[in-house]
Amino acid sequence: MMRFNKIKILIGFIVVCFVALSSNIAYAIVEVDKKDNVKQERHIIKLRKDKKKNTKADTAVQREYTNNVHSVFSLADCVNIAIKYNPTIRAYLCDEDVYKSKIGQAWANFFPSISAGIDIARSGQTYSKDVVIGGRSQYMTMGYLPNISGEMMLFDFGKTKATADMFKRMYEARQADTKETINTVIYDIKTTYYNVLFAQAQVHVYEDTVKDYELQLAQAWGFYNIGKKAKIDVVTAEYNLGKAQLNLVKAKSVLEIALVQLSKIMGIPEYTNYELSDQLLLNDYKEDVENAINTAFDVRPELIAAKKGVDAAKMNLRAKRRDFTPDIGIFAGYGNQIGNKYNMYSSQFGAALSYSNLNLMRVKKEIDEAKASLKKSEAEYEDVKHAVYYNVKKNYIDLQTAKQEILIAKLALDQAKEQYRQVTGRYKAGVGDAIELKDGENTYLNARLDFYNAMLNYNVAAASLEREIGVPIKFSENLILDISKER
Numbered sequence: 001m002m003r004f005n006k007i008k009i010l011i012g013f014i015v016v017c018f019v020a021l022s023s024n025i026a027y028a029i030v031e032v033d034k035k036d037n038v039k040q041e042r043h044i045i046k047l048r049k050d051k052k053k054n055t056k057a058d059t060a061v062q063r064e065y066t067n068n069v070h071s072v073f074s075l076a077d078c079v080n081i082a083i084k085y086n087p088t089i090r091a092y093l094c095d096e097d098v099y100k101s102k103i104g105q106a107w108a109n110f111f112p113s114i115s116a117g118i119d120i121a122r123s124g125q126t127y128s129k130d131v132v133i134g135g136r137s138q139y140m141t142m143g144y145l146p147n148i149s150g151e152m153m154l155f156d157f158g159k160t161k162a163t164a165d166m167f168k169r170m171y172e173a174r175q176a177d178t179k180e181t182i183n184t185v186i187y188d189i190k191t192t193y194y195n196v197l198f199a200q201a202q203v204h205v206y207e208d209t210v211k212d213y214e215l216q217l218a219q220a221w222g223f224y225n226i227g228k229k230a231k232i233d234v235v236t237a238e239y240n241l242g243k244a245q246l247n248l249v250k251a252k253s254v255l256e257i258a259l260v261q262l263s264k265i266m267g268i269p270e271y272t273n274y275e276l277s278d279q280l281l282l283n284d285y286k287e288d289v290e291n292a293i294n295t296a297f298d299v300r301p302e303l304i305a306a307k308k309g310v311d312a313a314k315m316n317l318r319a320k321r322r323d324f325t326p327d328i329g330i331f332a333g334y335g336n337q338i339g340n341k342y343n344m345y346s347s348q349f350g351a352a353l354s355y356s357n358l359n360l361m362r363v364k365k366e367i368d369e370a371k372a373s374l375k376k377s378e379a380e381y382e383d384v385k386h387a388v389y390y391n392v393k394k395n396y397i398d399l400q401t402a403k404q405e406i407l408i409a410k411l412a413l414d415q416a417k418e419q420y421r422q423v424t425g426r427y428k429a430g431v432g433d434a435i436e437l438k439d440g441e442n443t444y445l446n447a448r449l450d451f452y453n454a455m456l457n458y459n460v461a462a463a464s465l466e467r468e469i470g471v472p473i474k475f476s477e478n479l480i481l482d483i484s485k486e487r
Contacts, residue, residue, distance in 0.1 A: 071274040078189050078266055085267025086185050092178040099171035106164035112152040149333030157325035158318075166315035173308035180301035183467050185265065190463040192262045197280045198456040199255035205448045206248040212441060213241040219428065228430055236434040240441070280455040282406060282480040285462055287473045289396045292465070296392050300470040303388050306381040313374040320370045323363045326353050388468065395465040402458035406480060409447070409454040416447035 065071070073081075083089060153160075217237040223229035263269050297303065332349040423440035426432030466473050 065268045065271040067271060067273040069273065072277050073274050074277045075190065075193050078193055078262065079186055081266045081268065082185050082189050083182060086265065087267060089178070089181055089185060092174070092181045096171065096174045096178055099167060099174050102167040103164055103171060106160060106167055109153055109156065109160040112150050114148070114150045116146075116148040118146045147333070147335035149331070149335075151329055151331040153327050153329040155328045157322055159322040159325065159327075162315050162319035162322060166312050166319060169308045169312035169315055173305045173312065176301040176305035176308060178301075179470075180305065183301060183470060187463050187467040188265050189262070190466075191460050192258065192265055193276065193278075194280065194456055194459045194463070196255065196258040196262055196276060197278065198452055199251065199258045200276075201280065201452040202251045202449065203248065203255055205445065205452070206244060206251045209244045209441070209445055210241065210248055213237065213244045216427070216437065216441075217241050220434065223430065229434075233434040236438065240438055280452065280459060282455060282458065283462075283475040284403075284478050284480050285399060285465075285473055285475040287396070287399075287465070289393060292396060292469050292473070293389055293392050295471060296388050296469045297385070300388050300468070303381075303384055306377075306384040310374070310377045310381050313370070313377040317367070317370040317374055320363070320367045323358075323366070324360075326355050328353050391468040392465070395461060395468050399458070399461040399465055402454065402461045403480060405454045406451075406458055409451040413447040413451045416444045420444035 217234070217240075220229060220233040220237040224231060224234050259272060260269070263271055328351070330349075330351050332347075334347045336346075420440045420443065423432055423436050427434075427437045462473065462475075
């Protein structure tokens with residue numbers, strides 16, 4: 001009866017310790033996971049609110065994207081689809097989970113460790129019956145040896161906590177890296193989206209050019225047939241038409257490639273049966289450069305990740321310094337040797353203060369390494385901070401420059417359009433020549449392309465500034481120019 005009570009108490013103690021501590025730590029981990037999930041969900045919701053104007057984005061995201069279904073995507077739709085399907089973002093989210101698990105692995109030092117097994121062995125002993133006579137007797141037994149033991153660390157002077165804190169900072173750094181990746185993907189979506197719109201405008205310009213040269217060829221033939229113009233005008237018009245048709249083919253090819261690239265960034269590369277609903281617009285962005293820099297210092301994910309890297313290096317140094325301290329824990333065990341003649345059991349329970357493979361020289365050098373790593377992380381943080389400052393300021397200047405380029409390009413476009421109207425009228429009246437007409441057409445064509453290119457540069461500059469700041473920049477509802485009557 002006494003043996004049974006000892007065994008019961010011993011096993012019960014191990015089970016209770018394991019269940020209680022496991023439940024507490026599991027609860028703590030679940031609470032951390034809940035908080036992390038809430039933070040991540042809030043971040044995604046914020047992104048969607050910033051980019052979505054209506055419920056069409058939700059419908060687009062839920063749809064199965066096959067080329068049997070035609071879609072119309074706005075810029076907000078493309079952003080939301082990329083956030084859900086882009087594999088780079090999914091890879092970074094998985095990397096977050098990796099470092100989240102490392103936090104739990106560190107705290108696992110406080111979980112009970114249980115060992116159990118059973119050995120089947122044959123054992124024996126030979127001893128002398130009579131030392132004088134020299135006779136010997138041999139005892140042999142065959143049996144099995146079940147055993148169970150457990151140990152649990154109670155306190156290690158903060159070593160585990162420092163290690164867990166280090167992995168927590170690394171996990172937070174990975175979260176910031178994920179946000180930086182999302183910002184980069186949004187930037188890629190915007191720039192590619194704007195390039196598609198520019199390619200569409202380019203196709204539209206060359207289609208108009210082809211129509212103009214078809215009309216000029218008909219006029220050249222008419223003038224030639226009545227003897228008003230030489231055959232050279234017809235040949236020139238045919239050449240101009242052929243070149244315009246070739247440019248149109250190239251422009252369509254550029255558009256197709258841009259659409260494929262947009263599909264790839266969205267994470268649905270096979271899907272091509274869609275069109276874009278937006279146009280290149282000229283919103284007048286209002287953003288103060290100093291406010292933009294301060295905002296970037298507060299929210300830029302890359303800078304936050306670098307700061308978390310510094311914190312992780314500090315935690316690592318703290319953990320290495322505590323390697324000099326011992327571990328305090330408890331242990332318990334039970335074993336029973338059951339044979340064909342004798343049963344023998346053993347049990348143990350106690351507390352221990354121990355060092356595990358303490359090597360003073362190695363610990364000292366690991367501390368030196370941790371100090372050097374901390375200094376490196378601090379230098380990298382300063383470097384990132386300087387880069388953020390430079391990039392925000394540079395992109396702000398680029399945005400203002402692009403705005404001025406649009407105004408100049410619009411003025412040149414108006415002048416080229418008026419010149420083209422005059423030379424076209426002169427040619428129709430029979431007083432102009434083919435060379436003059438071609439020069440006017442080329443000037444007008446290049447002016448239109450330059451204007452659309454200036455619009456593209458402005459929108460790309462705005463997207464670049466948003467990426468460097470880390471949040472969308474503010475803009476007024478007014479447009480820099482009303483281009484609805486450009487053509």
